[in-house]
Amino acid sequence: MTRPLLICDCDEVLLHMVRHFGTWMRERHDMHFAYETGSFVAITAADGSPVEPAAAFAMLDEFFPAEMERQTLVPAAAEALAAIARQADIVILTNLGDHCRDHRITQLAAHGINHRVETNRGGKGDPVARLVAEYGPSVTVFVDDLAVHHESVAKHAPSVHRLHLVAEPAMAHNVPPAPFAHARIDDWEGARDWIVQRFADNLPADTEGMPA
Known part of the structure; x- marks a missing residue:
């Protein structure tokens, strides 16, 4: 059977993942990821300008696998x-x-x-x-x-x-x-x-x- x-x-x-990705983006790129909105591309630069979706997804390639140990x-x-x-x-x-x-x-x-x-x-x-x-x-x-x-x-x-x-x-x-x-x-x-x-x-x- x-x-x-x-x-x-x-x-x-x-x-x-998203909470740790957000912390890493702040530390590494001085960007704010409003992950609580439910949108993966709700990211702003230090001057408040929106970050292009392509740039947001490119940062995933930085996070994985180098920063995976952050995940809980x-x-x-x-x-x-x-x-x-x-x-x-x-x-x-x-x-x-x-x-x-x-x-x-x-x-x-x-x-x-x-x-x-x-x-x-x-x-x-x-x-x-x-x-x-x-x-x-x-x-x-x-x-x-x-x-x-x-x-x-x-x-x-x-x-x-x-x-x-x-x-x-x-x-x-x-x-x-x-x-x-x-x-x-x-x-x-x-x-x-x-x-x-x-x-x-x-x-x-x-x-x-x-x-x-």
């Missing part, structure tokens, strides 16, 4: 994954370049999280579909903080249950529920229970009520 499968994002799901564990995340791993396979699907994969594995292991890590660029629907085909799970749950990835998974792997989780409290209240997710839960105790219940139900995701 095949096991269930959990496919889980990392940044702002398992590890806090989301409360109850490691404990939830340990409990889920007793009955399911787990893959961490993270949108980082391939050159960051070993760094992410080491980083997660330092927090007691030792599961397969896959890096990705762009939408996560295709890699989720490939993982489902590879594992042949009885049921699959996908967890991510970004609505765009829930939409991508809904398109390419509609039978997968999709949980929207934004772990940064200062940002979560400004981020609306992802339209293509089946549920929104921002803490790992609640998320663990929701995931385990999907496994227990052993049914594919219900596509009714999802946006066209």
